[in-house]
Amino acid sequence: QVQLQESGPGLVKPSQTLSLTCTVSGGSITSGDFYWSWIRQPPGKGLEWIGYIYYSGITYYNPSLKSRLIISVDLSKNQFSLELSSVTAADTAVYFCARGGSAYGFDMWGQGTLVTVSS
């Protein structure tokens, strides 16, 4: 059974870069026709797709975040990562990593990690 786990700092200062990693266990990040995604949820609000990456390195980003966003993959560690630069309080959210497929949306999710942007 594939599992995903987010890791990274829970507190980031305004204007700095938010960095998170998702570790995939129980299966290879290269197997199957999956995309590996980041999704966030501000406290008490709805879900916002951030972007995704294929194991080949091809990425697709939410246009509203594209200028500040980098998603990368490390096949040797079975991980993919998120970097969001120039953060503000509006970037405070629970950040989820998830596995997606072109046929079904997101079928596997991490538990999520709360990132607070504050000085």
Place this chain on the structure above:
Amino acid sequence: DFVMTQSPDSLAVSLGERATINCRSSRSILYSSDNKNYLAWYQQKPGQPPKLLIYWSSIRESGVPDRFSGSGSGTDFTLTISSLQAEDVAVYYCQQYYNISLTFGQGTKLEIK
């Protein structure tokens, strides 16, 4: 942009009764080459990640109780819970995966009346 709009924002239903949640896409998410609607429904309980319930607008994910069903095509979709159970209290989201820029509805909060 594919804007997904759910209605209502919140809903209270008695145990054992039917619950219906609607989702409308600003553009059709029916892919003509395979005649499939690229729409998924998720259930999110407090403190948990979303759980995939339905994909291709009407296919239940493995292990999802058959009281959950999805219907609709093109731009208008419905999630129905045929007989509400206490454990169904949650927020429900629709999501389109037709376009590479993925989008979610704003969510519908389902409570017990």
